[in-house]
Amino acid sequence: MSKGSIAVIGGTGAEGSGLAVRWANDGYRVIIGSRSAEKAAAAAAELTALLNREGGSLEGMSNADAAAAANLVVLSVPYSAQHDTAAQIVDGSQGKILVSVVVPLKPPKVSVVWRPEAGSAAEELQAQMGPNVTVIAAFQNISAGHLKDLAWEADCDVLYTGDGKEAKAAVLELIKSAGFVGVDGGVLANSSVVEGFTALLIGVNIRNKVQGSGIRITGIPR
Numbered sequence: 001m002s003k004g005s006i007a008v009i010g011g012t013g014a015e016g017s018g019l020a021v022r023w024a025n026d027g028y029r030v031i032i033g034s035r036s037a038e039k040a041a042a043a044a045a046e047l048t049a050l051l052n053r054e055g056g057s058l059e060g061m062s063n064a065d066a067a068a069a070a071n072l073v074v075l076s077v078p079y080s081a082q083h084d085t086a087a088q089i090v091d092g093s094q095g096k097i098l099v100s101v102v103v104p105l106k107p108p109k110v111s112v113v114w115r116p117e118a119g120s121a122a123e124e125l126q127a128q129m130g131p132n133v134t135v136i137a138a139f140q141n142i143s144a145g146h147l148k149d150l151a152w153e154a155d156c157d158v159l160y161t162g163d164g165k166e167a168k169a170a171v172l173e174l175i176k177s178a179g180f181v182g183v184d185g186g187v188l189a190n191s192s193v194v195e196g197f198t199a200l201l202i203g204v205n206i207r208n209k210v211q212g213s214g215i216r217i218t219g220i221p222r
């Protein structure tokens with residue numbers, strides 16, 4: 001029996017597909033959401049081939065259907081597509097937790113911190129979704145690079161921010177399920193800092209000629 005269902009909106013992309021395969025391998029029913037249900041189904045079939053444990057599953061649907069079918073929704077699209085994509089899932093996400101992986105980057109200077117007017121992409125999303133959806137921001141600093149390698153053990157942390165205690169506890173389970181240590185970063189307003197770190201890390205990657213620098217919090221019990 002699966003652990004629960006997760007819709008990964010934008011799960012056809014680099015970051016969402018990596019998270020999706022990790023959650024499916026850990027026993028979740030994962031629904032890949034896409035603007036095209038056919039593209040989602042093809043991505044789900046490809047990712048299924050990577051699984052090395054039984055119990056979980058991957059399937060594909062349109063963004064709206066995926067959000068409506070799952071217990072919990074994850075948004076993993078470029079910031080430029082956030083508003084339009086969120087409009088597709090607003091109905092299906094009511095009463096649910098919505099995890100935002102989105103980083104607001106302003107091309108071409110993607111290594112320079114840029115914040116939307118709301119403070120962060122996650123706060124902007126919360127305003128658009130309304131009070132019956134609990135937005136929790138997480139995974140912003142996790143590079144897509146190694147995610148699909150199920151043998152890869154992360155040496156970086158996931159900072160997660162949000163305003164609901166129970167929702168944050170549920171997201172911490174997803175963070176652990178994906179193989180990471182989660183560190184509570186406080187209220188959703190703090191997501192602006194976590195999102196900003198990603199631009200900084202992109203610059204660190206460029207200057208060090210690496211692809212996946214990350215953040216690790218020291219001085220806490222593990």
Ligand SMILES: NC(=O)c1ccc[n+]([C@@H]2O[C@H](COP(=O)([O-])OP(=O)(O)OC[C@H]3O[C@@H](n4cnc5c(N)ncnc54)[C@H](OP(=O)(O)O)[C@@H]3O)[C@@H](O)[C@H]2O)c1
Nearest residue numbers: 010012013014015034035076077078081102103140143144
């Ligand atoms: N890549 C990373 O290493 C990384 C790390 C941390 C955080 N993030 C953040 O995670 C989010 C997803 O990143 P990603 O690298 O996975 O992005 P991506 O591969 O470029 O896009 C993800 C998916 O979003 C949809 N999409 C793309 N452009 C769109 C558009 N113009 N309009 C509507 N939908 C569009 C596509 O899905 P369909 O065509 O199937 O609809 C695409 O497969 C971003 O906000 C990014 O900043 C990424």
